[in-house]
Amino acid sequence: MGDYHVHLHPHAPRPDSPPPGVYPRGHVDAYVERALSRGAAEVGFTEHMHRFVDLESVAAGFWNVGDSADLTERSRQYYYDELNLHLDRYTEAVLGARDRGLPVLLGLEVDFLPGRMEKILDVLAAYPFDYLIGSVHWIGSWAVDHDGMTDEFERRGVRRSYEDYFGLVADLAESGLVQVLAHPDVVKKFGHRCDEEPVDLYRRLVDAAQRGGVAFEVSSAGLRYEALEPYPAPTLLRMCHEAGIPITLASDAHYPDQAADQYRTLVRYARAAGYRRRVRFREGGGRELVALPDPDHDADWPTPAPA
Ligand SMILES: [Zn+2]
Ligand SMILES: [Zn+2]
Numbered sequence: 001m002g003d004y005h006v007h008l009h010p011h012a013p014r015p016d017s018p019p020p021g022v023y024p025r026g027h028v029d030a031y032v033e034r035a036l037s038r039g040a041a042e043v044g045f046t047e048h049m050h051r052f053v054d055l056e057s058v059a060a061g062f063w064n065v066g067d068s069a070d071l072t073e074r075s076r077q078y079y080y081d082e083l084n085l086h087l088d089r090y091t092e093a094v095l096g097a098r099d100r101g102l103p104v105l106l107g108l109e110v111d112f113l114p115g116r117m118e119k120i121l122d123v124l125a126a127y128p129f130d131y132l133i134g135s136v137h138w139i140g141s142w143a144v145d146h147d148g149m150t151d152e153f154e155r156r157g158v159r160r161s162y163e164d165y166f167g168l169v170a171d172l173a174e175s176g177l178v179q180v181l182a183h184p185d186v187v188k189k190f191g192h193r194c195d196e197e198p199v200d201l202y203r204r205l206v207d208a209a210q211r212g213g214v215a216f217e218v219s220s221a222g223l224r225y226e227a228l229e230p231y232p233a234p235t236l237l238r239m240c241h242e243a244g245i246p247i248t249l250a251s252d253a254h255y256p257d258q259a260a261d262q263y264r265t266l267v268r269y270a271r272a273a274g275y276r277r278r279v280r281f282r283e284g285g286g287r288e289l290v291a292l293p294d295p296d297h298d299a300d301w302p303t304p305a306p307a
Contacts, residue, residue, distance in 0.1 A: 001039060001040055001041050001249055001263070001267065001278065001292065001293055002040060002041060002042040002043065002044055002105070002248065002249065002278075002280060002281075003035045003040045003042075003043050003044065003249065003250060003251050003253070003259055003260045003263075004044035004046070004105070004107065004131075004133070004180065004217065004248040004249065004250050004279075004281070005044070005046050005107075005109065005133060005182055005183075005217060005219060005221075005248075005250030005251065005252045005253075006031055006035075006043055006044065006045050006046060006250075006251065006252075006253045006259060007045075007046070007047055007048065007109075007252070007253060007254045008023065008027065008028065008031070008045060008047060008090070008093065009021075009047065009051070009085065009254075010254040010255055011082065011254065014255065017255070020051075020084035020085060021084055021085050021086055021089055023089060023090075023092075023093035027093070027256075028045075028093055028094065028096075028097040028102065028104065029097065029100075029102065030256035031043055031045075031253065031256045031259040032097070032102050032103065032104060032259070033256075034256055034257060034259040034260065035251075035259035035260035036103075036260075036302075037260075037302055038259070038260035038261075038263045038264075038302065039260065039263045039264065039267070039293065039295065039301055039302050040249075040259070040260040040263060041103060042103035042104065042105060042280075043102075043103065043104050043105070043259060043260075044104070044105035044106075044107045044130070044131065044281065045090075045094045045104060045105070045106060045107060046107040046108055046109040046133050046182075047085060047090055047108060047109065048082070048085075048109050048111070049108055049109060049110045049111050049120070049124075050079060050082065050083075050111050050137075051082045051083060051084060051085040052083075052085050052086065052087050052090070053083055053084070053085070053086060054086065054087045054123060055120060055123055056083060058116055058119040058120050058122075058123060059079075059111070059113060059116060059120060060079065062113045062116060062138065063075035063076050063079065063138070063140075063141040064141070065140045065141055066140040066141045066142070068141060068142075068152075071140075071141040071142050071149065071152065072141040074143070074146075074148060074149055075138065075141050075142070075143055075149075078143060078146060078148070087127055091106060091127050091128070094106045095128070098283075105130040105131065105281055105283065106127075106128060106129050106130050107129055107130060107131045107132060107133060107281075108124065108127075108129055108132050108133070109133050109134075109135055109182055110124070110132050110133065110134050110135065110177070110178055111135055111136075111137055111138065112134055112135065112136050112168060112169075112171070112172040112175075112177075113138070114168070114171065117175070117177055121177065128284070130281050130282070130283055130284060130285060131179045131180065131281045131285070131287070132177070132178040132179055132180075133178055133179070133180040133181070133182040133217065133248075134172050134175075134177060134178030134180065134181060134182060134214075135181075135182040135183065135186075136165060136168045136169050136172060136186075137186075139161075139164045139165060139168060144161070144165055144186070144187055145183075145186045145187075145189050147190070150190050150192075153190075153192050158192045158193065158194055159194050159195070159198070161187060161192065162187055162194055162198050162201055163198075163201065165186075165187040166185075166187070166198070166201040166202075166204065166205055169181065169184060169205055170204050170205045170208040170209075171208070173205060173208040173209040173211075173212045173214050174208040174209075174211050174212040175212060176212050176213065176214070178214065179214065179215060179281070179287065180214065180215045180216070180217050180248050180279075181209065181214055181215070181216055181217060182217050182219070182250070182252075183217060183219050183221060183222070183231040183252065184205065184216055184217065184231055184232040184236065185231050185232045185233055185236060186222075186231060188222070188227045188231075188233070189222065189225045189226065189227050190225065190226050190227070191225075191226030191227060191228070197233075197235060199235065202233075202235065202236045202239055203239070205236075206236070206239045206240055206243050206245065207243075209240070209243075209245050210243050210244070210245060214245075215245065215246045215247060215248055215279050215287075216232060216237070216240050216245055216246075216247050216248075217231070217247070217248050217249075217250045218230055218231070218232070218237065218247050218248070218249055218250065218266060218269065218270050218275075219231040219249075219250040219251065219252050219266075220250070220251050220252075220261050220262040220263070220265065220266045221250070221251065221252035221261075223261075223262055223265070224258075224261070230265075230266060230269050234269075234272075234273065237269075237270070237273040237275075238273045238274065240273075241273050241274040241275055242274075246277070246278070246279045246287075246289060247270060247275055247278050247279065248278060248279050249263070249266055249267065249270065249278055251263075251266075263295075264295045264301075267292060267293060267294075267295050268295060268296070270292060271292060271294065275292055276291065276292055277289040277290060277291055277292055278290060278292050
């Protein structure tokens, strides 16, 4: 089993976090060690695309839309605060770990910025990514999963926020630009819920994912926030299973000790929705379906590492 969504640099550094763009000896290894101890067999690194200076010329300015000068300014600030990584150094750090024999894959978390994707993928094509995951973090100028902009939920209304969010995720799913949809219902991150579960929006997304041939990520990150459940929600994940959409497993770790976070819970969650297989990416591209382990019956499932 793989943890296919892992970051090497956090948004909020801890005292032991390396400075942005620096990959000290043992840093990649610490993530891999922790993930393996929790039952993962490989780690796919997927740093945030919007943090790389290499993409500034094609990404910057996407926040100049909509009618909120305030959101525009906050997103501009957030973008430039985090614009401090370099694709060369990142790929070297991950591929260097592979050369040392560690089971790692090179990926990237690509922000869906409509109208800019062609140019973005042109830049990325120069790098040997094994796979790309795609995320909707911005609805126009609103960073929907940023804890400094949650006031927009009140302004827009929860149901409309969900409609706007799922509309973009469906476009991304159908686009064929990425292999995996990351945290497919991250709009629930801070606990905002529609009065009625938005099954109509789920349906449109699942249909779009089917047409686009994209996998869904099942992520334990939601357990760390007010959402209090993995992404995607149980109903949405069951609909995916019925539609034959494959899954990956992910932690969205931003620190080594979050690698393969709550994997036992996560695998049980995927199995409860009916899944018995997950996607494995190959070095250099391509995917296959492999068995999902069973933490309750497999003798070789590791005992959980101490927190
Ligand atoms: Zn994300
Ligand atoms: Zn992420």
